Amino acid sequence: MRAPYGLNILDNCLTCPVREEHIFCNLSVQAGQRLNDIKSTAVYPKGAMLFIEGQQPRGVFVLCAGKAKLSTSSREGKTIITKLSDAGDVLGLNSVISSRPYEVSAEMMEPGQANFIPRESLLQFLKEHGEVALRVAEQLSRNYYTAYEEIRTLGLATSPSEKFAKLLLSWSTKTTQNDGSSPVKLTLTHEEIAEIIGTTRETVSRLFSEFKKKQLLQLKGSTLLIRNRPALEKIVQS
């Protein structure tokens, strides 16, 4: 039996994109109601930290609106951004399940809203609802895949240009129009891009110049346009 959207945990969210694969969607009626009881919703300003790397897990956050960046840092202050999350993503799930400290920090990149499900309640809930546990396992294995993509990018791609091209392509494929072009709204600073591909701000700046000169991309205001996708794919080639 499936719950109508009215019983969905994401109720309180105004603009929640319901994904088919979302682990907390399309639950049975009783499971959905139970979840609604144990969740709470909050609004976060830009820059808010949902949780910080190393903290004991308090619970999971289901992002309803806004974007968040997940990052991990070394003691000397070097930071890498491992994922950009948006509405629908579940954050902190891994730490809660394995009862280990958060392996990343989660920071809101813009104002947003999230449902919070406390650790103990969630674990109890999963014990009662084995079906959902399997959904959780599926979600975890998707996360694992993403992590492996990251490992491949960091470990196999040697040059910054390669990683940069890879990043550009990953952005553009998500927004490909039916006319073949794929404009991307650039919301990240060069610094942040550098933290994604593991290089320095200066190098990112130079990469933009270089790729523009080679007609690989074009910038109109803050809109990025891929001009020569095959060439970019050739640079990646891993």
Place this chain on the structure above:
Amino acid sequence: MRAPYGLNILDNCLTCPVREEHIFCNLSVQAGQRLNDIKSTAVYPKGAMLFIEGQQPRGVFVLCAGKAKLSTSSREGKTIITKLSDAGDVLGLNSVISSRPYEVSAEMMEPGQANFIPRESLLQFLKEHGEVALRVAEQLSRNYYTAYEEIRTLGLATSPSEKFAKLLLSWSTKTTQNDGSSPVKLTLTHEEIAEIIGTTRETVSRLFSEFKKKQLLQLKGSTLLIRNRPALEKIVQS
């Protein structure tokens, strides 16, 4: 109710170390018996590939004896080893759960034995036994943690010496004796070590020389001895 070891899935393995946290141990009697029905055991020679990156997932392998290395490669032939597995590890679980291609290749580093559980049977089994699904989720999140360690190593540690020191320490902590020393049997070639820390064979060779000269380590035959652990930890410092 817990099954006595006699009902354990790992029955057929001669030397199987039973771990408390092992997802397929300490199951209920009926679950254990069911698992015994759907598994099959096989022996593999050195160099055998249990599965290859990109293949559709056929099932999971529970390693009973022998060691295996998990690796991923780029088209140009660059390879990174992401994990060394030994007896008790479950391989391919992630791909089976998410029904995506194997994200790594698994190669036996020495002769060994493994239980195989076909994909469909396992998924069916998990649907019937929600308790085990939660165990699977826990295992997946442990894997996820390991992957994140890898990401931190590749992304945050800059110099090869840092990663090399980190690797040495990770080896030695596992085998620390009560007298403080921690001899490690070196079974990897320099080439393989290079593939773990993402550098070249030559660099690894030079690192060994350098660390020996600095009295950080010592080699007696194929036995590695850490001479100055604090200094190594200082090199890591991330």
Place this chain on the structure above:
DNA sequence: GAGCACCGGTGATGGTGATCACAAGCAATT
């Protein structure tokens, strides 16, 4: 409008590790 904080471009420099090349060590097989 002045001041401030952040962001983005760009030049100069130097260290570092990848790459190439070759020799030596070691084990297994014949």
Place this chain on the structure above:
DNA sequence: AATTGCTTGTGATCACCATCACCGGTGCTC
């Protein structure tokens, strides 16, 4: 003992990118 194949050590070279330094631009606040 000789051949073969794999592993390891090491020198020379060089491209690349991190780092430092500085400046101009933009938007915010007081």
